[in-house]
Amino acid sequence: MAPALDAQEAPNGGESLTPLQVQNNNASHKSKVTIIGSGNWGSVASKLVASNTLRLTSFHDEVRMWVFEETLPSGEKLTDVINRNNENVKYLPGIKLGKNVVADPDLESAVKDADMLVFVTPHQFMEGICKKLVGKIKRDAEAISLVKGMEVKMEGPCMISSLISEQLGISCCVLMGANIANEIAVGKFSEATVGYRDNREVAEKWVQLFNTPYFNVTAVQDVEGVELCGTLKNVVAIAAGFVDGLEMGNNTKAAIMRLGLREMKAFSKLLSPSVKDSTFFESCGVADLITTCLGGRNRKVAEAFARNGGKRSFDELEAEMLQGQKLQGVSTAAEVYEVLSHRGWLELFPLFSTVHEISTGRFPPSAIVEYLGTSN
Ligand SMILES: NC(=O)c1ccc[n+]([C@@H]2O[C@H](COP(=O)([O-])OP(=O)(O)OC[C@H]3O[C@@H](n4cnc5c(N)ncnc54)[C@H](O)[C@@H]3O)[C@@H](O)[C@H]2O)c1
Structure with missing residues (x-):
């Protein structure tokens, strides 16, 4: 081509x-x-x-x-x-x-x-x-x-x-x-x-x-749009891994992807108003989100985290499962959380903030499902 x-x-x-x-x-x-x-x-x-x-x-x-x-x-x-x-x-x-x-x-x-x-x-x-x-x-x-x-x-x-x-x-x-x-x-x-x-x-x-x-x-x-898509989808992939670890099935995973894409777009536009809607339909947008939520190391390690009920840390699982490769989603979730709390936007981004709260052990992995029940 x-x-x-x-x-x-x-x-x-x-x-x-x-x-x-x-x-x-x-x-x-x-x-x-x-x-x-x-x-x-x-x-x-x-x-x-x-x-x-x-x-x-x-x-x-x-x-x-x-x-x-x-x-x-x-x-x-x-x-x-x-x-x-x-x-x-x-x-x-x-x-x-x-x-x-x-x-x-x-x-x-x-x-x-x-x-x-x-x-x-x-x-x-x-x-x-x-x-x-x-x-x-x-x-x-x-x-x-x-x-x-x-x-x-x-x-x-x-x-x-x-x-x-x-x-x-x-x-x-x-x-x-x-x-x-x-x-x-x-x-x-x-x-x-x-x-x-x-x-x-x-x-x-x-x-x-x-x-x-x-x-x-x-x-x-x-x-900005291309780079924010590539960065933020790793946070959504962590959420997808959690619902896999909780054996919630494909419909739940699809809900995570939809809500995640919505937060990706809203966050990108708040940070950088010039970001174009059409960028989310390029490979860097919806396609990367889908592949990362289906395969990929962030999803895989988050699945193991949820299967263990959050009792083994991401650092420990990363070292054991990835042999020197690095996870991105957990650190990006922490960085996004810092931006959200600093700017008073936490309530606007419940998926992103819940991922961080679970990754750091403040909430159990099941909090991702409770969050879904309150979203629309
Ligand atoms: N792997 C994928 O499928 C994929 C796909 C698209 C984008 N990315 C992105 O590409 C980027 C690089 O990922 P990757 O998969 O090539 O790396 P990786 O996670 O496979 O490997 C980690 C790399 O970091 C190096 N490293 C370790 N300590 C270091 C240090 N102190 N200073 C500098 N380098 C150090 C290691 O030598 C190794 O080359 C990441 O931002 C990732 O999100 C990865």
């Missing part, structure tokens, strides 16, 4: 450039791409990107991937094993990344001379990573964030794309969607949404870099 720019509308009224035109425009300068992150999704993102940099003349073949270095049980360094076997044996075992993916444990050397920076680490590490990158990247580098989550600061909530832009002084798009990494890794079809602010040409370049026959990417002019 061909990459598409702006399913929603043609912004700025102009005609979009075809991918080939963009490629020819940039033929004299080949863009270097660095992936910052090498977990489950980071590794799949590297594989997608590496297949395209080999194929498209506007990109350097080599894709560098920054790895948070770990020593494996064998005593070897993860980076050495990735570079020898072309496989991330810890976070994406059994999948070849592409011979043009080069793992580098040194953040500064990984981003040196990079024109395009793909951020894809768990959100809690992003502030530290950005601090280390100040003054180390090209001034005209472009960034994209695949990170789902937000930072809550004294001044209010800060989305990860804003953190990147503010700390590094570069513009930042986002890519979100119904993208369970292990399914894309084996070539099962999925869609994704690139959100951009005002530069259509840059958005088109990101679409080119990620789009494959089994990964269909569309760009929309709504960074």
